[in-house]
Amino acid sequence: MRAVQITEFGGPEVLKISEVEEPTPGAGQVLITVDRAGINYADTHQVENSYLSKATLPLIPGGEVVGRTADGRRVVALVGSGGYAEKAVAHAPYAFDVPEGVSDGDALALVLQGTTAWHLLKTSSHLQQGESVLVHAGAGGVGSLAVQLAKLWGAGRVIATASSEEKRKQVLELGADAAIDGDPEGLKDRIIEANEGRPVDIVLEMVGGRTFDESFDALDRFGRLVTFGAASREAAQPVDPRRLMKGSKTIAGFWLADCFKNPALLGGPLTELFDLTVAGKLRPIVGGEYGLSEVATAHEDMRARRTVGKLLLDPAR
Known part of the structure; x- marks a missing residue:
């Protein structure tokens, strides 16, 4: 499958598209076909290995995805890393069903x-x-x-x-x-x-x-x-x-x-945020969408403060 994989730490220039093995879910995990991945400022730290948790190489960045499970559920999931790819694996408690009325961009803006x-x-x-x-x-x-x-x-x-x-x-x-x-x-x-x-x-x-x-x-x-x-x-x-x-x-x-050890610390707030969005009381802002081939540009734009709201990554292009 296609993924953005880094083999050295650094700035946006180290983000390269590679052909990699499709991930295999283990016990208690789900495989997700990724429709969109989220891009976060923390990803720029992860890529240069200056984040709070240290990374190891090779690394597929990306902490959250929205897509479909094998049984057809539409979910948004926190994956830790591996999101910049056509498929990703998440632990089941951190794959949350996305309600009708919440777009892919909304879900990615809200989950993290x-x-x-x-x-x-x-x-x-x-x-x-x-x-x-x-x-x-x-x-x-x-x-x-x-x-x-x-x-x-x-x-x-x-x-x-x-x-x-x-x-x-x-x-x-x-x-x-x-x-x-x-x-x-x-x-x-x-x-x-x-x-x-x-x-x-x-x-x-x-x-x-x-x-x-x-x-x-x-x-x-x-x-x-x-x-x-x-x-x-x-x-x-x-x-x-x-x-x-x-x-x-x-x-x-x-x-x-620090909330990851207790899924309720994520699921409870996320449900409330979904409800507010469906009711029209909360408006997540999607500020841009990039293809896998444009991921370096996305990181450059974010670091230069040229972006607003949530940035999305489309693994299909």
């Missing part, structure tokens, strides 16, 4: 990025009615869903960062109350100004480096910052515990992989 947004707001930051929320990369896969969910769940004011005027317009259309430039220079002041002169209660942060530092400094008393990525590939300054005490602030980390 949607459940991440759900846990960021409910599990890690404990969003309360009326609280202000800052969402970094509000036009991205997680961000575009987090903006909508925060509004649905009663946030008082939602602020999103985005890297261009066009993206800032998009996040306002999704329901954000304010959209600002995410450049770290002067970011703290822009955050507070966008929140009508007040520090914010919650920050969902996935850039790292100076963006993390400026966002932390914009937290109100009892504020919570949840870090779930490091897109800048830069380290933030160490946080002196005394800075947490003054203002009673919290820094939390979130990685969806």
